[in-house]
Amino acid sequence: MRVVIAEDQVLLREGMARLFQDRGHQIVAAVGNATRLLDITTEHRPDLVVVDVRMPPTFTDEGTQAAREIKQTHPEIGVLVLSQHINTTQAMTLVNLSGFGYLLKDRVLAVHEFLDAARRVADGGSALDPQVVGALMRPRPTDDPLSALSDREREVLALMAQGLNNPAIARRLVLSERTVEGHVRHVLLKLDLAESDDGHRRVLAVLTHLRASHAG
Structure with a gap:
């Protein structure tokens, strides 16, 4: 699986990259903002893009916007959005699309489940965080x-x-x-x-x- 990671926290970005690499996946790009994420995705055509909801410069919904642009432009590419807090509105705006996932960042610590969810999304499936499901x-x-x-x-x-x-x-x-x-x-x-x-x-x-x- 070829993966692009967009996460502004360096330790988390490098940690996720290591998790994927340890399982034999390839990190084709890892960036700290969402500014050029669509261009990078178009250039590398990965199987999966992992993106934080809140990214520089405003730390509001840059990741969500980038995820939407990627799915509109490259619907075949899986997009896994990570968030620090539950936001069912953000999750529901994109969950109708195949190859989309929305997880809380804490889920990364459950390595096996996180990587299973990532693979499922890359294969065109869905992955919604248990806490979001619980809220619904x-x-x-x-x-x-x-x-x-x-x-x-x-x-x-x-x-x-x-x-x-x-x-x-x-x-x-x-x-x-x-x-x-x-x-x-x-x-x-x-x-x-x-x-x-x-x-x-x-x-x-x-x-x-x-x-x-x-x-x-």
């Missing part, structure tokens, strides 16, 4: 369809929304794949969502429902 799934009135889900089904739904496929969910929850398939089927039925073998479309269906519930 906070308790709501009893007439909300989420209230019909069991505790286990809520766990499965949260992992689905993060972008994990059934085998990955089974490993995370220490369940058989057949059991997970059953839970997924029940979740989709209870939420009146169509089943799909396309992992990204499944994530989109779940997130669409969660956004609608969240807005209510």
Whole structure:
């Protein structure tokens, strides 16, 4: 996997580069601002761009803007956005796109999960931080369809929304794949969502429902 990193914190930038390199991936560029990120991406055509939400010079939403430009210009390139704090608005503006992920920076410390998410995004899948998913799934009135889900089904739904496929969910929850398939089927039925073998479309269906519930 060929990776471009845009992160203004030198230690984090170098640390992420080392993580990718240790797993055999290639860092084709690592920069401290988002000013020329689109040009750099166009020049190197990486499989994945990792970009901080807040970058110089204003430290507001430079990374989000750069991510949007990259996905508009090169939709085939995966973009993984990192943020210091939860911002569901920023996450939801881009999550409809395939090959997009939004993680909190603390997630980098969970090396295996972080690299799995990066690979998933580079392959055209989705990766949404568990804390963002949790914010979208906070308790709501009893007439909300989420209230019909069991505790286990809520766990499965949260992992689905993060972008994990059934085998990955089974490993995370220490369940058989057949059991997970059953839970997924029940979740989709209870939420009146169509089943799909396309992992990204499944994530989109779940997130669409969660956004609608969240807005209510």
